Amino acid sequence: MTISFQINGQAKSMDIEDGNTPLLWVIRDMLNHKGTKFGCGKAACGACTLLIDGEAVRSCSYAVKFAAGKSITTIEGLGNKENPHPVQQAWIEEIVPQCGYCQPGFMMATAALLEKIPQPTDEDIDKNIINVCRCGTYYRMRKAIHKAAQIKAESIDPINS
Amino acid sequence: MSKTNKKGKKVSRRKFLVRGGLGTLGVLAVGTYLFRNPIRRNILAYANSMDMAYMGSGMEPMIWFEVTSDNQIILHSPKVEMGQGTFTGLAQMAADELDVSMNQIQIVHAQTDTGNIDTFSTGGSTSVAGLWQPLRELAATMREMIKVEGAKKLGVSVNEISSENAQLTAAGNSITYADAVKDVTEWEVPNTPPLRDLKEYKFIGKPIARIDLEAKVFGDPIFGLDAEMPDMLYGAVVRPDKIGATFVSSDTSAAESMPGVVQIIQEEDFVGVVARSYSEAENAKQAIKVDWSVERDWSSEEIQAILQVGEGNASLIQKEGSDIDDSSEVIEMEFSSPIGAHAQIEPNGVLAYVNGDKATIHISTQVVNLTRKEVAKRLGFDEVQVNIVPTYLGGGFGRRLHTPHAVQAAVMSRIVGKPVKYCFSRKEEFQHDMFRPPTHHVLKANLDESGMIKAIRHDFSSGDVAIDSPLLPGFVHSILGADVGAIRGGFCQYSAIPNIRTVSWHVELPFATSWWRSLGLLANTFAWESFMDELAVKSGKDPVSFRLAHIQDDEAGTRLKAVIQAAAVKANYTDEIVDGRAMGFAASTDAGTPCAQVAEVSLKNGKIKVHKVTCAMDPGVAVNPDQVKAQCEGSIIMGISASLFEKMEIRNSELSPTIYGPYQMALMKHAPKEIDVVLLQGIDKPGPVGEPPLGPIGAAIANAVYRLTGERLTAMPLQA
Numbered sequence: 100m101t102i103s104f105q106i107n108g109q110a111k112s113m114d115i116e117d118g119n120t121p122l123l124w125v126i127r128d129m130l131n132h133k134g135t136k137f138g139c140g141k142a143a144c145g146a147c148t149l150l151i152d153g154e155a156v157r158s159c160s161y162a163v164k165f166a167a168g169k170s171i172t173t174i175e176g177l178g179n180k181e182n183p184h185p186v187q188q189a190w191i192e193e194i195v196p197q198c199g200y201c202q203p204g205f206m207m208a209t210a211a212l213l214e215k216i217p218q219p220t221d222e223d224i225d226k227n228i229i230n231v232c233r234c235g236t237y238y239r240m241r242k243a244i245h246k247a248a249q250i251k252a253e254s255i256d257p258i259n260s
Numbered sequence: 261m262s263k264t265n266k267k268g269k270k271v272s273r274r275k276f277l278v279r280g281g282l283g284t285l286g287v288l289a290v291g292t293y294l295f296r297n298p299i300r301r302n303i304l305a306y307a308n309s310m311d312m313a314y315m316g317s318g319m320e321p322m323i324w325f326e327v328t329s330d331n332q333i334i335l336h337s338p339k340v341e342m343g344q345g346t347f348t349g350l351a352q353m354a355a356d357e358l359d360v361s362m363n364q365i366q367i368v369h370a371q372t373d374t375g376n377i378d379t380f381s382t383g384g385s386t387s388v389a390g391l392w393q394p395l396r397e398l399a400a401t402m403r404e405m406i407k408v409e410g411a412k413k414l415g416v417s418v419n420e421i422s423s424e425n426a427q428l429t430a431a432g433n434s435i436t437y438a439d440a441v442k443d444v445t446e447w448e449v450p451n452t453p454p455l456r457d458l459k460e461y462k463f464i465g466k467p468i469a470r471i472d473l474e475a476k477v478f479g480d481p482i483f484g485l486d487a488e489m490p491d492m493l494y495g496a497v498v499r500p501d502k503i504g505a506t507f508v509s510s511d512t513s514a515a516e517s518m519p520g521v522v523q524i525i526q527e528e529d530f531v532g533v534v535a536r537s538y539s540e541a542e543n544a545k546q547a548i549k550v551d552w553s554v555e556r557d558w559s560s561e562e563i564q565a566i567l568q569v570g571e572g573n574a575s576l577i578q579k580e581g582s583d584i585d586d587s588s589e590v591i592e593m594e595f596s597s598p599i600g601a602h603a604q605i606e607p608n609g610v611l612a613y614v615n616g617d618k619a620t621i622h623i624s625t626q627v628v629n630l631t632r633k634e635v636a637k638r639l640g641f642d643e644v645q646v647n648i649v650p651t652y653l654g655g656g657f658g659r660r661l662h663t664p665h666a667v668q669a670a671v672m673s674r675i676v677g678k679p680v681k682y683c684f685s686r687k688e689e690f691q692h693d694m695f696r697p698p699t700h701h702v703l704k705a706n707l708d709e710s711g712m713i714k715a716i717r718h719d720f721s722s723g724d725v726a727i728d729s730p731l732l733p734g735f736v737h738s739i740l741g742a743d744v745g746a747i748r749g750g751f752c753q754y755s756a757i758p759n760i761r762t763v764s765w766h767v768e769l770p771f772a773t774s775w776w777r778s779l780g781l782l783a784n785t786f787a788w789e790s791f792m793d794e795l796a797v798k799s800g801k802d803p804v805s806f807r808l809a810h811i812q813d814d815e816a817g818t819r820l821k822a823v824i825q826a827a828a829v830k831a832n833y834t835d836e837i838v839d840g841r842a843m844g845f846a847a848s849t850d851a852g853t854p855c856a857q858v859a860e861v862s863l864k865n866g867k868i869k870v871h872k873v874t875c876a877m878d879p880g881v882a883v884n885p886d887q888v889k890a891q892c893e894g895s896i897i898m899g900i901s902a903s904l905f906e907k908m909e910i911r912n913s914e915l916s917p918t919i920y921g922p923y924q925m926a927l928m929k930h931a932p933k934e935i936d937v938v939l940l941q942g943i944d945k946p947g948p949v950g951e952p953p954l955g956p957i958g959a960a961i962a963n964a965v966y967r968l969t970g971e972r973l974t975a976m977p978l979q980a
């Protein structure tokens with residue numbers, strides 16, 4: 100079947116034999132965007148988190164057929180070195196990553212959180228950021244999430260920055 | 261004498277300070293040991309201090325450093341980056357002696373084809389500490405070699421030249437490193453120049469941002485599972501659910517006709533499938549029916565029973581004065597820790613391509629050399645026919661000291677004639693982990709009239725950590741008797757106690773156990789430091805001064821005392837409960853690095869909540885203080901996870917859970933909101949960093965809970 104969607108702002112039409120193939124593998128292996136990670140394949144770790152129409156989705160457990168007509172953002176489309184997303188900027192300032200493998204998933208989940216709750220409290224963070232980081236970078240991540248909220252607010256509202 | 265390196269450039273005679281394997285061992289971190297046999301004493305000392313000499317083969321500066329035409333230095337690292345920050349520390353060390361700035365140095369994993377191979381592993385918190393001397397010497401020598409070339413170009417003598425920011429200057433003229441060396445055909449390698457004084461360094465000791473930070477924030481394809489080759493296929497290997505299962509037969513007929521299947525692989529020791537895509541390979545694997553034979557059923561209770569102190573083989577590893585006096589009052593407690601999983605987020609995986617008489621293996625591995633050896637052996641190749649391309653690791657923690665999957669992928673690739681990529685499913689990760697072994701501990705003590713410890717004894721029992729490890733020479737275990745991994749943290753660090761016995765009991769478990777970040781340290785320290793807390797309470801002393809009173813003023817003791825005092829001061833340690841929160845204190849010495857922690861804990865609906873952890877550690881020179889702190893924070897959170905939640909069970913010989921969630925781990929909500937790290941520098945060289953801060957946390961939490969409830973928690977995972 101042919102499935103069409105937008106990924107990082109680009110329209111794509113994909114020939115897919117099995118519409119139940121997890122979106123993760125289409126993105127990693129067919130589109131060669133490797134920033135979205137495989138950790139468990141069972142929606143249990145969050146390493147594969149990306150945005151579909153702005154919502155954080157665990158792409159290992161999301162059949163590609165449901166992506167038809169939707170807009171997907173992966174870490175590669177969140178921001179880049181010249182123009183980082185506030186979340187990426189905050190991650191750099193707080194030097195969050197250790198091994199780094201879980202980090203794209205956390206950054207995507209955080210980007211989605213900040214769209215819904217621009218100034219999350221610690222409790223909001225605890226409730227919404229539920230991915231797994233084995234290196235234990237949560238302490239710096241929390242600081243980075245607060246900082247990202249601040250960077251984002253300042254970029255929207257330059258008068259108060 | 262000269263020989264030709266890989267770039268065809270001649271290398272003349274040079275001298276490096278190369279240190280070999282077990283020959284140069286550190287001073288014992290704690291106590292004195294029983295053994296008169298110097299070899300046994302040395303191995304034990306080595307095991308306890310992990311004062312690991314660099315065991316690499318690459319001692320030519322040219323195989324470590326490349327000067328690019330745009331005046332960048334590329335450092336080829338034989339150590340791998342798994343999150344511990346080693347790459348950044350190594351780059352800082354090299355830049356400071358090379359006289360280049362941090363943005364003029366890049367670091368990559370050395371492929372084995374470069375000849376820069378570490379014959380040990382990346383592990384044991386040894387990378388920065390072990391390369392401290394050799395890497396700076398290599399960098400300083402490289403700098404002098406570049407100067408020699410620059411002198412020729414500038415028409416001056418070498419000692420007129422100064423070097424800075426990858427540029428040579430003499431008598432008002434300048435030349436870049438790149439221009440100085442661009443047409444070198446024969447390097448002149450001088451004798452190793454003297455190293456600079458610590459104070460002169462610009463980068464060593466500074467909190468430089470991680471060198472891999474941007475790659476990791478922008479999602480660059482740097483991990484093993486991100487590797488790609490043209491025409492690549494996907495493999496999968498069938499694994500049994502039960503421990504001790506052996507292959508009997510398989511029925512692959514259903515799988516053969518599944519969509520995308522290229523070939524079913526039937527080998528003596530595994531059954532697998534190669535398909536066009538990951539999903540197709542996984543689906544076909546599910547359709548392969550394998551008959552396994554299982555000799556007997558195991559349960560967690562049976563494992564517990566064989567694990568008891570007294571059941572396995574004992575080795576006395578520490579002896580001071582006499583044993584416990586059973587005729588006077590003996591204080592005795594028992595502790596235990598469960599089977600723990602590595603649970604690193606990047607599953608084990610590999611991309612292998614066997615093309616004629618050459619094999620290329622892209623892999624997240626901590627044992628580059630061993631991976632190469634094993635692949636070569638299976639393929640019947642010489643080692644030089646196999647090029648290992650190490651990648652960034654999505655977590656290591658000891659899990660990637662075992663890479664038989666590289667062999668399987670290479671076999672599959674040879675059969676299908678194409679590159680084959682394959683990785684573990686998460687269930688396979690959990691069921692076929694090389695687990696942290698469960699442990700059991702018995703501690704006994706006699707106190708004197710003044711409440712001081714007169715005699716103490718620690719008996720601990722563990723499954724394998726390092727026994728039979730291909731990473732250690734076989735003689736280590738046969739000479740020592742004890743498992744050099746399981747004993748980490750098992751010794752008594754309270755050197756002023758006159759009578760000490762430590763006995764390591766080893767049992768054979770029916771499933772694979774191995775190195776898990778800090779090896780025996782977490783469990784041993786949990787037992788030791790909970791017991792010390794109990795003894796402090798029994799003798800009516802506060803836990804800080806009670807500990808200090810039992811430490812001698814030798815070098816190790818002085819450093820240990822300093823971290824204990826620093827943690828207590830920084831945390832404002834008190835025995836009082838304030839706002840429903842109590843503090844717990846614990847300290848450990850691992851591989852020569854002392855660390856003390858204070859955990860601030862409350863109980864909510866019977867659940868343990870860790871609010872704040874204060875950590876004082878003396879790693880010697882902190883090459884990158886920010887990354888040393890990051891290792892403390894990460895160890896504390898990993899330690900909280902292991903102490904409060906993690907546990908594998910065995911039912912009918914099946915290990916479970918097999919997925920995150922049911923295998924509960926610390927999440928954002930469990931991480932302390934405050935982690936306060938204080939670094940001391942008690943010696944003038946870097947010591948181990950990545951594992952020592954994992955020691956105290958379990959006991960610190962349990963000791964805080966004791967102050968809240970009056971109840972001593974003796975089993976991990978801790979439940980109030």
Ligand code: FES
Nearest residue numbers: 138139140145159
């Ligand atoms: S890989 Fe999707 S949640 Fe773990």
Ligand code: FES
Nearest residue numbers: 198199232233234
């Ligand atoms: S940084 Fe390694 S798992 Fe999160």
